[in-house]
Amino acid sequence: xxxxxxxxxxxxxxxxxxxxxxxxxxxxxxxxxxxxxxxxxxxxxxxxxxxxxxxxxxxxxxxxxxxxxxxxxxxxxxxxxxxxxxxxxxxxxxxxxxxxxxxxxxxxxxxxxxxxxxxxxxxxxxxxxxxxxxxxxxxxxxxxxxxxxxxxxxxxxxxxxxxxxxxxxxxxxxxxxxxxxxxxxxxxxxxxxxxxxxxxxxxxxxxxxxxxxxxxxxxxxxxxxxxxxxxxxxxxxxxxxxxxxxxxxxxxxxxxxxxxxxxxxxxxxxxxxxxxxxxxxxxxxxxxxxxxxxxxxxxxxxxxxxxxxxxxxxxxxxxxxxxxxxxxxxxxxxxxxxxxxxxxxxxxxxxxxxxxxxxxxxxxxxxxxxxxxxxxxxxxxxxxxxxxxxxxxxxxxxxxxxxxxxxxxxxxxxxxxxxxxxxxxxxxxxxxxxxxxxxxxxxxxxxxxxxxxxxxxxxxxxxxxxxxxxxxxx
Ligand code: 5AD
Ligand code: SF4
Numbered sequence: 115x116x117x118x119x120x121x122x123x124x125x126x127x128x129x130x131x132x133x134x135x136x137x138x139x140x141x142x143x144x145x146x147x148x149x150x151x152x153x154x155x156x157x158x159x160x161x162x163x164x165x166x167x168x169x170x171x172x173x174x175x176x177x178x179x180x181x182x183x184x185x186x187x188x189x190x191x192x193x194x195x196x197x198x199x200x201x202x203x204x205x206x207x208x209x210x211x212x213x214x215x216x217x218x219x220x221x222x223x224x225x226x227x228x229x230x231x232x233x234x235x236x237x238x239x240x241x242x243x244x245x246x247x248x249x250x251x252x253x254x255x256x257x258x259x260x261x262x263x264x265x266x267x268x269x270x271x272x273x274x275x276x277x278x279x280x281x282x283x284x285x286x287x288x289x290x291x292x293x294x295x296x297x298x299x300x301x302x303x304x305x306x307x308x309x310x311x312x313x314x315x316x317x318x319x320x321x322x323x324x325x326x327x328x329x330x331x332x333x334x335x336x337x338x339x340x341x342x343x344x345x346x347x348x349x350x351x352x353x354x355x356x357x358x359x360x361x362x363x364x365x366x367x368x369x370x371x372x373x374x375x376x377x378x379x380x381x382x383x384x385x386x387x388x389x390x391x392x393x394x395x396x397x398x399x400x401x402x403x404x405x406x407x408x409x410x411x412x413x414x415x416x417x418x419x420x421x422x423x424x425x426x427x428x429x430x431x432x433x434x435x436x437x438x439x440x441x442x443x444x445x446x447x448x449x450x451x452x453x454x455x456x457x458x459x460x461x462x463x464x465x466x467x468x469x470x471x472x473x474x475x476x477x478x479x480x481x482x483x484x485x486x487x488x489x490x491x492x493x494x495x496x497x498x499x500x501x502x503x504x505x506x507x508x509x510x511x512x513x514x515x516x517x518x519x520x521x522x523x524x525x526x527x528x529x530x531x532x533x534x535x536x537x538x539x540x541x542x543x544x545x546x547x548x549x550x551x552x553x554x555x556x557x558x559x560x561x562x563x564x565x566x567x568x569x570x571x572x573x574x575x576x577x578x579x580x581x582x583x584x585x586x587x588x
Contacts, residue, residue, distance in 0.1 A: 144175030149183035150285075153201060154191025156381065157313075158224050160293045160342055162189045163282035165223065165250050170283060172254035180211055185219045185257065190226035192308050194483035198226055202238070209240045219260050221245060221253075225312035229487075231269045241265075247298070247313055248272040271299075271314035278323040281330075290338060290535050290567045291377075292331050296324050296365065297343035302384060304411070305422045305489035306451065306482060309344060316344070318351045321360040321368065328369045328376065337533055337567045338377040339369065346380045347387035363391040370399040375569070377533055378402045379552070382409065385433050386424050393440040404441050405552040408433070409449035409478075413468030414461035417454055420494060427468060434472045445551030447476040452510055453503030454482045455494035462506045469513050475521045475551065477514045481507045515579060522553070522577035529573045529587055530555065536566050545570075549582075557584040 148169050152162045165187065166176055177183050186208055191197040205220075212218050221243035222234055228246035235241055242260040245253060246269035256266040276298055284292055300309050301316040328339050343349065349362035360368075362380075370378050378401060385408050396402045412418050415426040425433075437444050450465060469477070481503040484496040498506075530549035538544035538556045545564065546556050557572045564570060572584035 144170070144173055146174045146184040147177040147182055148174040148185040148187060149177050149180045150187040150189060151204070152189040152224075154189075154193060154197060154225065156293055156340075156342055157295065157298075157344065158189045158191060160282065160295045161224065161247060161250070162187075163285050163293075164277045164280050164295075165189070165253065166283035166285055167280050168250055168253050172257065176283070176285065180208075181215070183218065185221065186211070187221045187223055190222055190224040192225040192229045192312055192485065194480060195485070196483065201226055205238050205240065212240050219243065219257065221256075221260075223247070223250070225308065228269050228271070228312040229308065232267050235265050235267065243267070244269065246271065248275045250277070251275075272317075273315055274317055276317055276319035278320045281327070288535050288566065290336060290533065291340065292336050292338070293340045293342045294324055294327050294331075295319065295343065296341045296346060297349050300344040301348070302345060302424075303422055303489060305420060305493065306411075306454065306485070308485040308488055311487055313344065316348060318349045321351045321353065321365055324365065325368050325372070329372050332372050332376045335567055337375060337569075338379065340379040340381060341366065341369065342381060344382065345384045345387060347383050347389065347392060361389075361391065363389065363395045366392070366402060367395050367399070370395075370402050374401050376401060377550075379405065381407050383407060385410070385430055388433070390436070390440070393437060396444075397441050403550045403552065404443055405445040405447075405550065406437060407447045407449075408437075408472075410465075410468060410472065411449060411451050412454060412457070412461070412465050414457070414464035417457050417461050417464075420456070420490070421451075421454060422489065427464060430468065431471055443551065445475045445553065446472060447478075447552075448472065448474045449478045450480070450510055452479065452481045452507035453498035455490055455496055455498070457498055457506075462509075466509060466513050469510070469517060473521065474514065474517055475553065476518055477510070479507060479510050479514060519577075519579045522579065522582055525553070525574045525582055526577060527574065529571055530582075530584075531569055532557075532572050532584075534564060534566055534568050534570065553582055554580065555582045555584050557586060560586055562586060 150162050152159045180186055190201045208220055219242045220240050222241050223245050227244045234244050242265055243256050244267045248271050249268035252268050259266040297318045299314040299316045303310055347362050349365055351360045383406055410430055411421055411423055413427055484491050532547035532549055532555050534545045534547040536546055538546040544556050544558050549555055571587040573587050574582045574584045576583040
């Protein structure tokens with residue numbers, strides 16, 4: 115699973131445990147330095163860019179070197195127990211750094227901060243600040259409190275915070291693709307999921323500010339934006355001045371109209387909310403990428419009902435049919451959970467067969483991890499033994515391996531327009547980019563005068579499970 119994931123910033127939550135730390139653009143401009151690591155979903159990575167912007171205004175510049183930081187932040191994830199364990203381990207390592215540099219402040223941001231609140235200060239003694247996803251504007255004040263020796267906590271969730279006016283500082287950017295947060299929170303209440311508790315109610319960001327951010331990115335040379343939200347298809351904004359309502363399809367169209375050279379992607383869709391209108395807009399604009407992340411979670415109707423996903427197996431299959439009907443070459447990926455409460459062997463087989471039916475190009479696959487406070491934790495027993503969960507997950511992973519490989523093999527001989535993201539990590543004489551379907555394509559630079567951010571047509575000659583190999587079309 116890793117090879118696609120490392121290159122793939124569009125896909126969401128699978129980046130679990132994979133952290134990155136930003137580098138300072140202009141380290142000498144600021145009096146103090148902060149170091150931030152982000153874990154979990156793309157939304158966290160995007161939030162860290164908002165945090166960076168707020169901290170810049172408070173006189174803190176980013177550094178990649180934890181040792182020289184005055185403030186060390188972890189933007190955390192709670193989605194599975196393993197994610198929290200990884201973060202706790204990392205905090206232990208921070209303890210050593212703090213011992214070397216006693217004045218250094220340590221803050222925990224994101225979902226784990228929200229879930230554990232002030233308890234985190236009890237559990238992890240070195241932590242000075244606990245700040246939830248809707249409280250980042252108060253960071254400068256919280257830092258002052260912490261500098262005065264007082265532990266500080268703000269985990270208030272908001273009904274309207276979207277950070278619309280904050281211009282994110284693009285951390286560790288390739289200068290070609292960027293994420294734009296369009297909404298926050300989730301109202302869906304899937305029974306296994308902790309997100310509605312850690313990120314609060316759904317709210318949509320001002321459409322104009324989104325389009326302005328996309329325009330600004332394009333003007334600065336970016337060529338791809340991913341519209342980001344826990345459930346982008348329920349985006350809905352009413353412009354108070356014009357009284358105009360903006361749906362997700364409208365919003366996507368507005369962004370696509372900035373330039374045919376600006377690619378538009380989005381993540382994540384809930385199958386129940388993705389409308390024909392969205393699919394038609396995707397089909398209408400060449401620069402809206404033909405790729406949908408459509409998490410199925412399970413292929414069995416009874417399990418889906420327990421998960422509170424609000425669709426059946428058949429309904430999901432029809433959605434897949436509809437996508438292929440309107441956008442025949444659309445790439446589809448999924449999230450899948452193995453061994454949810456009371457799942458039987460036959461029900462697990464339904465998940466394997468819906469994978470075959472949907473022909474996923476890619477999947478993020480997990481075994482069920484009970485999260486305290488969720489509907490499932492309160493209502494159902496986590497009764498599938500761990501070895502069974504792991505075996506089922508392995509079967510799902512094996513199935514996806516062949517589906518991905520088959521999907522890539524079908525592409526051999528085809529020609530795709532690729533947006534160049536940079537040099538191939540393995541070969542300085544090759545470029546790496548993506549096609550509309552979000553597949554990674556690597557091809558030799560040859561004698562052409564190309565650069566990052568350029569589009570080029572390439573023909574696929576070979577593939578692995580995670581990458582298409584190609585040559586520039588002559
Ligand atoms: N256990 C396992 N996987 C989970 N996910 C969400 N909550 C859990 C959980 N408790 C998965 C879902 C979701 C993805 C982001 O993480 O598949 O789509
Ligand atoms: Fe969690 Fe479901 Fe909301 Fe996704 S749609 S964040 S899985 S509750």
